[in-house]
Amino acid sequence: MAGGEFDLIYRHLGIFGAGSQVRLGVGDDAAVLALPANSELVVSSDSVVEGTHFPEFTLPEHVATRAVAAAASDLAAMAAEPLAMTLALTLPEPDELWLHSFSQGLGRCVEALSLPLVGGDLTRGPLSVTVTVMGSVPTGRALVRSGAKPGDWLCVTHTLGDAAAGLALIMGQLQSDYEVAAEDEEFLETRFYQPTARLEWVSWLREHARSAIDISDGLLVDVAHMADASGCACIIDSGALPLSPALSRLDANLRLDLALAGGDDYELAVAVPPKTELPPGLVQVGEFHEGSGVQCDYIPAKRVGFDHFGA
């Protein structure tokens, strides 16, 4: 990185690079990190692109929050402890105000998720953000998609469909048909703009879960990935889906569609052995069976999640 570019990114983002496992952060050719003893590295990269993943008028701090959540929820789904992240930011032009707001959102993520920012690349171009997250698991203990067994319960970590409803509201796709109270609108839009990667579940998952996936494309689609990888079928009970009060006040068919097929919540879908004692917050919504495919209330589920290039 050359002088001006480096100064710009370092000034705004260099303060987020400290952490007990960071041997060398932003400012050299690469970062150097120490992993805990007897552990393996877990790594995932995710991009968010303006106009594809968030509307053009999204506040920069929310761009940061969504970009980090999209990547960090993959760590949670692998039951990995957070280690650090790098950020590749493409901006149409150097914009101090934009970077200031972006860094506010980023700083909150760094702190809340214990993910120090150890590398950054700033380039000129259409707005997009790629976050690479790194974490660690004790050797051999990563929670993969293929671990579910017939009889296992399917659980989720929080209410579903809120972010998709929020996005529909933001895009003006709901107001004409539905009266949505101002506080419900605020709640739902916040769930879209400020998702939380569920890293607080990592220790519990390591102890109890057989498989997990983050719900980025919708429950049906993501559970289908888990069921396929595990060689199982899964039956979801629509009546068991946890819905927020705000979502519950929408039309019954709409809220069910949103909860089943709405992406962007970044909650976790988790397979646990039957009769596992579930802690508060984790809700059983289905069960794995012999066979293949995902059904909701015994009706075969179409794969209706968001697919960037069509199915």
Next chain:
Amino acid sequence: MAGGEFDLIYRHLGIFGAGSQVRLGVGDDAAVLALPANSELVVSSDSVVEGTHFPEFTLPEHVATRAVAAAASDLAAMAAEPLAMTLALTLPEPDELWLHSFSQGLGRCVEALSLPLVGGDLTRGPLSVTVTVMGSVPTGRALVRSGAKPGDWLCVTHTLGDAAAGLALIMGQLQSDYEVAAEDEEFLETRFYQPTARLEWVSWLREHARSAIDISDGLLVDVAHMADASGCACIIDSGALPLSPALSRLDANLRLDLALAGGDDYELAVAVPPKTELPPGLVQVGEFHEGSGVQCDYIPAKRVGFDHFGA
């Protein structure tokens, strides 16, 4: 990742994911990698954007080569052994032909650099590629920018300025003033389109070097980073710069400018103790001194390298 997107990236890029340290590659929420014992993780992310880092008509296989070289040369500069990479690819539309050509270039990099591809994200948007490379160094042995000492020699790993000359030719900025032979043009353009990260130097650097940086923004700019970080001055001898035969046939002033300030070669600038026995390929081009700043032939060097957002 949803069905179609996942299929597309897996079909084209999933074959590059094998490696002795890869416990889990493309296809789960995240990849899992094993580091060698007593080592630290080295990580760097770099983006290349169409229109900023490469012309619009660049062949997809060359987009891949440049994107990987830009990131992987950072591993070389840290004296890190390659471990794996992830790729975040943003494409305007799903394009099987484009992906086929891109994967050809990527496959050659994976093999040549021993960098298996363990994660991929495919999104829709203006063309850009972010590569995150991971490597390992024995604990405490990363080669940082701040290690040069007064008296150390400044060396480079190969001829300089070729890629910048190649880009100028590609952009039609040289033809009118200079007669360039067809084979020279081909050589120079290939140096731009197909740079090589100098990972073959890693073992030698670990044994002998005090500091290194990859030359992505031009020798003067990048050596200035090294000198600043090391608290030294550096004097470059223009007569010692290794020039390719093709570059040598250009005008004397032009070739010197290109060798001093042209980026994109991804060669390494290396500080070694004085009187180090240099292996073939490594050429001394200057010396570190007490003081600060970089001079060429005792003339203070302006910082003229490529800076994405101006200096």
